[in-house]
Amino acid sequence: MSEKPATNIFSKKPSRQALFETCVSTFFRLATYLVIIAAGYLFVNIAYNGSKAVFTTKAPFINIDFLTQKPQTLHVYEPKEVTTEQQKINAEILSTKAKRNALGSGEKAQRAEYEAHIESLEERYDILDEQRVEGRLMFSDSEYRQLDETPSEELFKYSNYAYSGGGIGPAIIGTCLLVTGSIAIALTLGVLCAVYLSEYSQPGKMLQLIRLSIMNLSGVPSIVFGLFGFGMFVLFFGWGVSMIAGWFTLAIMALPIIITASEESMRAIPKGFREGSLALGASKWTSIRTNVLPYALPGILTSSIMGIARVAGETAPIMFTAAFALRDQLPWEGLKEPTDFFFQGVMALPYHIYVVSAKIPQNEYTRNMQYGAAFVFLFIVGFFALSSIILRVKIRKKYKW
């Protein structure tokens, strides 16, 4: 045995190559973290702001009214004492700021004095604001109408805000109806189409062309689908702005994804499954039904998840075809005939968020509404996606190969 340890021929040597490798991997890592942080911030922000509207501090801790009531005008009474003082302070802050801005660059002592004054005023304003929030009275439309006596105009300052009271009940129901109906239509049509394309059609130029155009369809902007649906279903078919028009518009939007993904998952089924059953005397359809579709089902469900994700969040396609900004009745109320159910417009969460964010004056009360609706919306989309993921996992366990 030699005394010197053998030199390690694999030892690490610093080199430009190694440095470059480290840089590259760090770069990828940073990009990934950036995405995670951005996504995390988005969710936390919506969850934080939304939970103010959705949850309450009292049992049952969920704001049932918000989830079930219709959107209403909010009537707010703020203690006049506080608001008048706030107004005064506000005016003083503004005037002090103006004085400060007028100062030359030399007068540092004077500037510091103004700054301190502004700060103390702002602190006072915040304290008053808390008092205002504590002392204010808020009534939704229905509550307001039942009041025997409105609070006295002398003690309270009255203001009202459209869409800021009540809840988003009809929009939740409308979104669920739209998603369920459109996915049902899209899955039926899409799977039929995918079965034909993958199992029955003759390979060739024509088939490639069809595949290509289906794939291209998924790149079409959603507003174009909206216009198409408006022209086709609302006007040409004369369905009017209705749930069924929205179903078909959204279904057409989800179709390309569902067809492409379902076809892929069917073509991934080993040829042996088909041949095996055909050789046992199965007809073509029997072989597809028993030995292709069940095993392709997880893939089809995955495609439906992607379809739901695309369809549920869209505002543009339902804007012209199915969504109402406000509707007094729930979908099953006031039907003259059962078929009227399909031919009525509904409220939908994405459109509701759009309306409360872009169509009405913004203030602290609408903000609550926007985030509350967004939070519930995320939850619903997540719920739909999660349930099909669970279904897929269950089926995959059953049909594993």
Place this chain on the structure above:
Amino acid sequence: MAQTSTPSDMTDENKPIIEIRNFDFAYGDAQALFDINMDIREKEVTSFIGPSGCGKSTFLRCFNRMNDLIDIANIKGGEIKISDINIYDKEVDVIELRKHVGMVFQKSNPFPKSIYDNIAYGLRIQGIKQKSVLDGVVEECLRGAALWDEVKDRLNESALGMSGGQQQRLCIARALAVKPKILLMDEPCSALDPIATAKVEELIHQLKKQYTIIIVTHSMQQAARVSDKTAFFYLGKLIEFGKTDDIFMNPTDPQTEAYISGRFG
């Protein structure tokens, strides 16, 4: 050679169950089989040998019209008669034909279901649902495929948990469930180890008593071991067809001799 009174010799006198006359087959423009003439007799094992791409598997798939699945496949001439019926006749229902002519594939393809469901599949698609009937057939077929004792305690477990050799025998059992008269085997042992191969070959010996078997194989030893008749194909042509012993001992065609003695192929 000594067993001159085996049933296969006796059936030589009978009318063949499969008659192939001037059969030409092509994939698009590329002709794959040229003018094949052959008689296959009942309850015999016939093996097809030949180098890769010689058309033996294509030919095998003509007997249950599996080639119908390939769009460009077409019969250019001649006919295949099974029990005196031309199977490419317009009147023939492919489904009935395939019930009559079972097939076992090169790559064992058990369905990802339980062992029981695999066997019952062929009956279920015919609409047979009574459990008593299915139970009987499953046991009968598994016994027929010499698999019953190995799997009787785990009929409801996935067929994919079986060994490769068991899977292939399961596929044979599955084919038996629809009561075919003829069994086609497309290189059934190509993916199996020698022990599993020996079991399948033993099974073929037993099945011969009830079924007419056609087997495609790459192993000449296997052909020699299991078959009564052997057909040698080369480049889409049937070069020589006769009793296995004759083919291996006294081939008449120099190409056959070259192939079986290992000089090409």
